[in-house]
Amino acid sequence: MRILIYSQHVAETQLKYIKELFKAIRDENIDIAVYLPYYEELKAQVPLSDDVILFETTEDFDKYKIDFVITLGGDGTILSAVTLIKDKQIPILGINMGRLGFLASIEKKFAAYAIQKLCRGMYTIEERIMLYLETEETIFGDEKFALNDFTLHKRDTSSMITIHTYINGDFLTSYWADGLIVATPTGSTGYSLSCGGPIIFPNSGNFVITPAAPHNLNVRPIVIS
Incomplete structure (x- = not known):
């Protein structure tokens, strides 16, 4: 499995949960890709392995065979990620690091638990038209x-x-x-x-x-x- 981590910025209050998320992903032996603008801000604050894939454009979905996109933020982050995903039909898992979480409905404290469920196939996909x-x-x-x-x-x-x-x-x-x-x-x-x-x-x-x-x-x- 290969997951893309997408977010727009890093807040000090998020660091604890971001570290827990990356640890959970590593523990499950999942390949990680990180959206490049987010990686540039994140790398100085969260230790990342050298094999992290740097993701830049929509074409990279085909190049790197991404299975899921995990967004860290609020609903606005999901809406922003959609402009990158376009018509690739990649499922999005939204982890709410912000205030508005109708779409990003998973609380940040349950991020690691959500990764475990994802890896075991314990999820459903809700399709949305665009x-x-x-x-x-x-x-x-x-x-x-x-x-x-x-x-x-x-x-x-x-x-x-x-x-x-x-x-x-x-x-x-x-x-x-x-x-x-x-x-x-x-x-x-x-x-x-x-x-x-x-x-x-x-x-x-x-x-x-x-x-x-x-x-x-x-x-x-x-x-x-």
């Missing part, structure tokens, strides 16, 4: 995948924008609003919910289109499949 963004111009670079939502938002101006919306090539409506949110079931509890959108069951396969501060009060969120 969004893929296609544009005529490559204005978003490689960050075209989203687990939560895509948002089309106005620039720093007092004016609203008009957004002409189509579904499968058929015209839906034109929104006059501050922006438009297209959210997955996972993202339905985030920004979309704050703008009045409904909560969608995670495995429903639906999406929700939610206008942000629309001018027309009759324009409401729409659930599509």
Whole structure:
């Protein structure tokens, strides 16, 4: 088994649990890959073996045959990891080192225990649908995948924008609003919910289109499949 450790930063309060996690991984003879920006910050504070794989890009998933991704942080860390994983369909195990842990639901004090369960096959995989963004111009670079939502938002101006919306090539409506949110079931509890959108069951396969501060009060969120 080979695991990628992904995080965005190292906090002093996390070090005890990070060391416990790496020890548990070594005890199970698991190959370790570490996301390079995280490794650069981590190496001065946590002893790492010389055979640690340094992981940089999405292409490295095929190169190093990663079986699982472990994220250390909160839900934001998982959302960030998704932009690296893209469509590789690698399972994510989220260990909550932060405050918000709806997706990263494993408490940090149980990190080592979670590794033991993982190695013994004592887990289930919950599939989540994602969004893929296609544009005529490559204005978003490689960050075209989203687990939560895509948002089309106005620039720093007092004016609203008009957004002409189509579904499968058929015209839906034109929104006059501050922006438009297209959210997955996972993202339905985030920004979309704050703008009045409904909560969608995670495995429903639906999406929700939610206008942000629309001018027309009759324009409401729409659930599509």
